[in-house]
Amino acid sequence: MLCIETIRVENRQLKNLGYHEARLNKTRQELWGYTDQWNLAELLEIPGFVSDEKHKCRLAYSKEIDNIKWELHTLRTVKSIRRVYRDTVDYSYKYDKREELNTLFEQREESDEILIIKNGWVTDAYYYNVAFGDGKDWFTPTTYLLPGTQRAFLLDQGIIQEREISETDIFSYNTVKLFNALVTWENAPEIDTQLID
CATH class of the missing domain: 3.30.470.10 (Aminotransferase class 4, branched-chain amino acid transferase, N-terminal domain)
Incomplete structure (x- = not known):
């Protein structure tokens, strides 16, 4: 492994x-x-x-x-997100093999990316950590799957804050940003939450 x-x-x-x-x-x-x-x-x-x-x-x-x-590295285009569900998903370490995540990603249908819901809580996208914006502040779920390095950096900088975010909370935010080690906050795709399927 x-x-x-x-x-x-x-x-x-x-x-x-x-x-x-x-x-x-x-x-x-x-x-x-x-x-x-x-x-x-x-x-x-x-x-x-x-x-x-x-x-x-x-x-x-x-x-x-x-x-x-x-x-x-080329930036992926992400314009649409589909919710997928797996209560047993675990990716607490950045394993080389991602079979369970790959299976979930295959469920995206026509969407570009997925948002993984675990036991009713928002976790991560397939390639990214996520943060939700309310027009003033940005919040990243405490129920993330992988402790991303860019996520840690953004928390340390005070750009994002941690918060419990349930699936039902998603639409109380305006937008969601997708970021990771290769995609900085400034370059992160930002999508209207109403476009989350």
Whole structure:
């Protein structure tokens, strides 16, 4: 079993590295009992072919690094979201294999993205953490599936706040934003909640 970190690379710089490092070291300790602390700045050397454009560094690991991939990143277009339901879904660690999430994503039908509802509570989208806006403030569910690095950064910056958000609360907000390590808050797709199917 492998876990992964997907790190944004812009202008040949690794972004939010401290957040990725903290999650990776926590994962290695909790899943496998490893107490050594990795320093990603020392372990990751950006290859010469990586340009100033936005790239994704995908690091797969367990006890040791299994593989590292570098690829150009393009922003997905998300204009519609479908609610899907699974009360047993678990993605508390960023596993390389995502069979359960893949199964849920296949239920999106004509929509671009899914919003996963677990026991009546809003969690995450397939590729993203989410935040709901009321025109003044932004709130991200306490019932998330994956503790995203961008989510942690936005909470630390005070840009978003945590709140319990049930399925019935969704339409009390105006919009929802979808963000992750590769999609910054400024570039995050923002969708009217009325367009959530």
